[in-house]
Amino acid sequence: MTNNRLLTTDDLSSKQIVATVIGLFVTIGLLVYGYSVLTNEFVDFDDTLLIIDNISVLQAGRFSSVLWAFGHYDPELYIPLTFLSFQFDAVIAGLNPIMFHLDNLVQHIVNALLITWILKMLFKRLDIAVILGLFFLVHPLNTEAVAWASGRKDLFSSLFFFASIAMYVQFRESSNKKFHWASLSLFILGLFAKISIAPLPVVLLLIDWLSERSLNLKSIWQKKAYFIATIPLGLIALLGKDEVLARSSTETVFLLIPETILFYTQKILLPIHLSILYPYVHADVTLANPKLVTSIAVVIIATALLWMKRNKVPAAAVGFAIAITMLVPSFFQYFRGSEIYLATDRYMYGPFLGVVMMLVPVLIWCMKKRQKVTLVVCGIIIIICGALSFQRASVWQNTYTLFMDSTKTADTFGAYEKIGVWLLRNGRNQEAVEALKKSIEISPNSAAYFRLGIAAMEAGNREDAILFTEESLRLSPENSQSLTNMSKFYWDDGDIVKAIEYAEHAVELHPWSEMALGNLASMYTLTGDKEKALIIINQMLDVYPNNKRTGPLLRKLEEE
Numbered sequence: 289m290t291n292n293r294l295l296t297t298d299d300l301s302s303k304q305i306v307a308t309v310i311g312l313f314v315t316i317g318l319l320v321y322g323y324s325v326l327t328n329e330f331v332d333f334d335d336t337l338l339i340i341d342n343i344s345v346l347q348a349g350r351f352s353s354v355l356w357a358f359g360h361y362d363p364e365l366y367i368p369l370t371f372l373s374f375q376f377d378a379v380i381a382g383l384n385p386i387m388f389h390l391d392n393l394v395q396h397i398v399n400a401l402l403i404t405w406i407l408k409m410l411f412k413r414l415d416i417a418v419i420l421g422l423f424f425l426v427h428p429l430n431t432e433a434v435a436w437a438s439g440r441k442d443l444f445s446s447l448f449f450f451a452s453i454a455m456y457v458q459f460r461e462s463s464n465k466k467f468h469w470a471s472l473s474l475f476i477l478g479l480f481a482k483i484s485i486a487p488l489p490v491v492l493l494l495i496d497w498l499s500e501r502s503l504n505l506k507s508i509w510q511k512k513a514y515f516i517a518t519i520p521l522g523l524i525a526l527l528g529k530d531e532v533l534a535r536s537s538t539e540t541v542f543l544l545i546p547e548t549i550l551f552y553t554q555k556i557l558l559p560i561h562l563s564i565l566y567p568y569v570h571a572d573v574t575l576a577n578p579k580l581v582t583s584i585a586v587v588i589i590a591t592a593l594l595w596m597k598r599n600k601v602p603a604a605a606v607g608f609a610i611a612i613t614m615l616v617p618s619f620f621q622y623f624r625g626s627e628i629y630l631a632t633d634r635y636m637y638g639p640f641l642g643v644v645m646m647l648v649p650v651l652i653w654c655m656k657k658r659q660k661v662t663l664v665v666c667g668i669i670i671i672i673c674g675a676l677s678f679q680r681a682s683v684w685q686n687t688y689t690l691f692m693d694s695t696k697t698a699d700t701f702g703a704y705e706k707i708g709v710w711l712l713r714n715g716r717n718q719e720a721v722e723a724l725k726k727s728i729e730i731s732p733n734s735a736a737y738f739r740l741g742i743a744a745m746e747a748g749n750r751e752d753a754i755l756f757t758e759e760s761l762r763l764s765p766e767n768s769q770s771l772t773n774m775s776k777f778y779w780d781d782g783d784i785v786k787a788i789e790y791a792e793h794a795v796e797l798h799p800w801s802e803m804a805l806g807n808l809a810s811m812y813t814l815t816g817d818k819e820k821a822l823i824i825i826n827q828m829l830d831v832y833p834n835n836k837r838t839g840p841l842l843r844k845l846e847e848e
Contacts, residue, residue: 324681334438348378400425402450428559432633435684448478483525489514546587611642701731734764768798
């Protein structure tokens with residue numbers, strides 16, 4: 289007689305269950321993000337700064353690059369381990385974006401599996417842990433961290449963050465101190481990937497409360513090493529963020545926090561109209577704004593309710609506390625230049641652990657009431673989120689697609705400047721000029737004026753090109769590209785002294801810029817300054833060994 293009973297986890301060994309779950313996550317991860325891994329390019333939004341023009345990535349494989357990673361900011365964040373991961377990708381595949389995107393996807397899948405493991409250990413429900421792990425894997429709000437090569441710092445630091453928590457929960461269950469030391473070590477490594485995971489010891493205390501419904505001095509004292517570890521790296525991080533913190537207004541920060549929390553809540557529940565930029569109008573940051581007042585009231589009421597119900601729904605209360613705790617570092621990131629930005633998708637990546645914990649009691653209740661219906665609904669939600677993430681990942685295909693998408697939610701000068709750059713590089717000069725003028729119309733900026741200068745030169749209008757470049761330097765005297773172009777104008781006008789002065793300053797500001805180095809090397813060569821020319825040419829060859837300008841310059845120097 290045929291046995292038609294359903295296969296359950298009781299029929300499988302633990303190794304088979306683990307293999308099945310890993311296979312499921314890898315398959316779904318590839319279905320959602322595999323195409324973008326193969327097709328997405330680098331984007332002109334930190335990828336240029338952190339990868340394409342980063343000296344440590346260009347010289348990956350050298351010990352000097354490792355030292356560079358530990359001695360530099362990004363330029364604001366201290367992320368040496370993230371820099372090393374970029375170098376690792378470059379050693380394997382050069383500057384092929386596929387390798388960088390694949391590395392991101394692998395880390396994202398591992399993070400989803402770590403969250404699943406944490407939930408399984410905390411709540412002893414494999415089914416719920418897998419569902420929520422998949423929810424994290426496919427949620428569109430996490431796409432920015434995955435599909436953007438430079439989102440690595442959030443992925444990598446979160447990997448250490450989740451792994452540290454997993455080891456700590458293992459320590460709690462086994463009392464084996466090797467897990468405690470493993471947790472601490474992973475946390476320290478994570479701090480070197482990005483300091484934003486610094487609130488982890490508070491998260492561990494919340495997990496202690498979840499397990500015991502109370503906290504004691506022993507539990508707090510047990511976290512002393514975690515707290516101590518954050519001090520030196522926290523101070524280093526503050527040095528990189530001094531300008532950002534100086535621009536931050538305490539009043540503005542506190543007024544925007546509730547609005548940010550509600551914004552993320554809306555995007556978690558309905559992940560549509562996502563963008564790389566969410567600008568907020570300065571004038572609206574006031575208690576006279578009813579939207580802000582409403583947000584403050586809603587967050588206070590929600591927090592009070594969760595506090596009162598903390599013993600009835602402890603997972604929800606702790607999950608909420610973890611999410612807010614992990615968001616705290618991002619609350620000091622509202623100011624970027626002269627603009628205010630309400631939120632950033634990737635800032636929810638680590639805090640998403642708290643989100644899925646809040647959903648645990650909801651799923652447990654639903655599974656008790658209607659298990660099959662709940663599984664079907666969860667399956668539909670995961671499929672929809674997966675489809676939305678697939679679409680969202682395609683937005684990151686290149687600079688143009690990314691910033692054109694951002695203009696659907698808000699017109700920002702930065703978006704139109706990036707669009708103009710991409711159009712200019714792809715020969716669509718008239719469209720580029722329109723986009724750049726739109727950028728300046730919204731807010732005059734050095735980068736847009738510099739590109740207008742390029743467009744004017746390509747159109748044969750040298751006079752306008754000089755005026756645009758001069759305006760670019762007026763707005764930003766340290767714009768290395770504008771300095772390089774200005775040096776060329778002086779050279780053409782016969783002012784050799786000024787030309788070399790500007791060219792030297794450009795190299796001083798950006799010592800591994802191929803354009804700036806080549807320009808200065810040419811000037812030294814043509815003026816017969818052989819010694820200086822050889823220094824710059826060797827400097828250029830050290831970074832760009834296949835540069836085509838160096839050969840003719842060296843031959844000319846040999847002739848002299």
